[in-house]
Amino acid sequence: MPTFHVELFEGRTLEQKRKFVEAITKATCDSLGVEPNSVEIILTDVKRENWATGGKLWSDA
Structure with missing residues (x-):
């Protein structure tokens, strides 16, 4: 079962x-x-303030 x-x-x-x-x-x-019924997909919404790339929060971009 792919997840x-x-x-x-x-x-x-x-x-x-x-x-x-x-x-x-x-x-x-x-x-x-x-x-199709063996495919599981879990979506997680993340606030920009909780995600950073290159040492910067996306909410600061």
């Missing part, structure tokens, strides 16, 4: 998330030959 943990900045719409998980599921099924 994906995806962290992304908060603010995506429900429709964007739906399209994303559909695309990931399709790509996984096509490449690994698994059934």
Whole structure:
């Protein structure tokens, strides 16, 4: 059972998330030959103030 943990900045719409998980599921099924109901995707919304790159918070960008 493939399981994906995806962290992304908060603010995506429900429709964007739906399209994303559909695309990931399709790509996984096509490449690994698994059934859609075996693909698990966990989305975690992260505030920009809780994510940093290069020593800078994204909320400060």
